[in-house]
Amino acid sequence: MPVLTVSVYEAVKAMVMDHVIQPGARVGIEAVSRSLGVSATPVREALARLESDGLVVKRSLSGYRATELLTRQGVEELFEMRLLLEPRAAALAAEHVGEAALDRIEAVVEEMQGLPDKGHSYAEYGRFAVLDQRFHDALAAASGRTMLAAAVERLHTHLHLFRLSPVSGGSPATVMEHGRILRAVLRRSPERASEAMREHLESSLRRHRDRYAEGGA
Known part of the structure; x- marks a missing residue:
C-alpha cells in the first residue's frame, strides 16, 4: 500500500478516534482533503478502509458518516460475543500454536510492557490499541480455526472500545492479564488459557462498566 495512502488513513482514523469528526457526523471528502493537503483519491481510499474497520459507514446520497x-x-453485547469466542480460541491456541506464531505473540506482549502510560489522544494511545488488537487477533489465528479467527478479527473490538474511552483500557492491568494468558499458552494448558482469557475479558468489561457508573456516555 502506498505510503501516502497509509498516512492519510492514519490521519483520518485519528480524527474519528479523537472525535474531531464527531460520531454520526458526515465525513466531507473535500474538507478532509483540504485539511490534510492531499487530493481526494487517498482520502477515498482511507475511507473505504475505515469502512471495513467499522469506523465509518457509506450511505447512498449522503456519502460517508462516522459510526x-x-x-x-x-x-x-460485544463482550458477550467475545466471551463466547475468545476463551475457546485461547484454549485451542494452547493446543495448536506453532513456534513462529508463539514468537509473534510474545513479541507483542513484550512491546506492550515497554510502552509508556497511554494518554488521551489517538497519537498517544494508538500504538497500545494496535498491539492490544494484535494480541487478541494473533491468539485467535493460532487456534487453527479459520472461521473462529475471522469472527474475532471482524469485531474490531479495540477500535470501538478505545474510541469510547482510551483511559478505560487499563494499561497496566491489560498488560498483566495478557501475560497470564501467554504463560498459560506457553505451558500448553488449554484450561488455564481459557480461564485466563475469560478473567481478562470479565475484568475489561468491569472497567467499562465502571466508566459508565462514573457518568460516561
Missing part, C-alpha cells in the same frame, strides 16, 4: 459510539448495551 455512532457503542451504547452501554452495545458494550455488553
Whole structure:
C-alpha cells in the first residue's frame, strides 16, 4: 500500500478516534482533503478502509458518516460475543500454536510492557490499541480455526472500545492479564488459557462498566 495512502488513513482514523469528526457526523471528502493537503483519491481510499474497520459507514446520497459510539448495551453485547469466542480460541491456541506464531505473540506482549502510560489522544494511545488488537487477533489465528479467527478479527473490538474511552483500557492491568494468558499458552494448558482469557475479558468489561457508573456516555 502506498505510503501516502497509509498516512492519510492514519490521519483520518485519528480524527474519528479523537472525535474531531464527531460520531454520526458526515465525513466531507473535500474538507478532509483540504485539511490534510492531499487530493481526494487517498482520502477515498482511507475511507473505504475505515469502512471495513467499522469506523465509518457509506450511505447512498449522503456519502460517508462516522459510526455512532457503542451504547452501554452495545458494550455488553460485544463482550458477550467475545466471551463466547475468545476463551475457546485461547484454549485451542494452547493446543495448536506453532513456534513462529508463539514468537509473534510474545513479541507483542513484550512491546506492550515497554510502552509508556497511554494518554488521551489517538497519537498517544494508538500504538497500545494496535498491539492490544494484535494480541487478541494473533491468539485467535493460532487456534487453527479459520472461521473462529475471522469472527474475532471482524469485531474490531479495540477500535470501538478505545474510541469510547482510551483511559478505560487499563494499561497496566491489560498488560498483566495478557501475560497470564501467554504463560498459560506457553505451558500448553488449554484450561488455564481459557480461564485466563475469560478473567481478562470479565475484568475489561468491569472497567467499562465502571466508566459508565462514573457518568460516561
